[in-house]
Amino acid sequence: MSPKARMRLTSTSLILGFFVVWELLCIIFKVRDIVVPRPSQILETLWTYAPAIWPHAFQTIYTTLVGFAIGIVSGVLLGVLVGSSKLAYEVAYPLLIGFASIPKVAVVPILVLWFGSGTVPAIITAAVTCVFPIIVNVATGLATTEPELEDVMRTLRASKLDILINVGLPRAMPYFFASLKVAVTLAFVGTVISETVASNRGIGNLMMIASSRFDVPLVFAGLLILAVMGVALYAAFSVIEARVTGWTRRQDNFSMGG
Numbered sequence: 139m140s141p142k143a144r145m146r147l148t149s150t151s152l153i154l155g156f157f158v159v160w161e162l163l164c165i166i167f168k169v170r171d172i173v174v175p176r177p178s179q180i181l182e183t184l185w186t187y188a189p190a191i192w193p194h195a196f197q198t199i200y201t202t203l204v205g206f207a208i209g210i211v212s213g214v215l216l217g218v219l220v221g222s223s224k225l226a227y228e229v230a231y232p233l234l235i236g237f238a239s240i241p242k243v244a245v246v247p248i249l250v251l252w253f254g255s256g257t258v259p260a261i262i263t264a265a266v267t268c269v270f271p272i273i274v275n276v277a278t279g280l281a282t283t284e285p286e287l288e289d290v291m292r293t294l295r296a297s298k299l300d301i302l303i304n305v306g307l308p309r310a311m312p313y314f315f316a317s318l319k320v321a322v323t324l325a326f327v328g329t330v331i332s333e334t335v336a337s338n339r340g341i342g343n344l345m346m347i348a349s350s351r352f353d354v355p356l357v358f359a360g361l362l363i364l365a366v367m368g369v370a371l372y373a374a375f376s377v378i379e380a381r382v383t384g385w386t387r388r389q390d391n392f393s394m395g396g
Contacts, residue, residue: 205264217276
């Protein structure tokens, strides 16, 4: 068995073991489902309420992806602007930190006043929540580009745009993809926050309705759906990162010539 296959088998076994232990502990200690439902109850709830759950799940994934796409475009543009100038980097960084420190749940009521309740505030909240790590990582990648590479490009009479495209952005790619894996989880957080406050659709809204009825298995079913979607997107970006930035990784196996 290859190391990669062994790692995947170990990861899968740990996940399954976690749910098995959870199930056994709930049975042994007779934990009521209104406190913590068993995994089997959560799966049963997913199966029973599937026709009602999937429209909410689709709404959440749609809102998250649209907000995430807006966050990527905005984050890259602002990251390039901040990272391309030392002055801009020093001036804008404190502002970015201050903006990121604002609890996003406090922003949702303002967005509702501006755009009304529904999908638009959720999309904007997702974008605002995920944009900060993208800006910081892209700006850091550009700001830490080796001066020697820039000097070589200048000797070839390259313009600032040429240096940015041919040196800065490629060197910032590992930082960029690292930020995407963090940002996509934050986008889900932003979406669910907005859905719990100002929406009548989505997993966040579903969980609020379920909690008001004390339907704890349905609340946990919503959490499970969010976790699965988050892991799926994280894995997708990890695959893309490995293909795009594979040149930055150390090769562990070397072929020995005879």
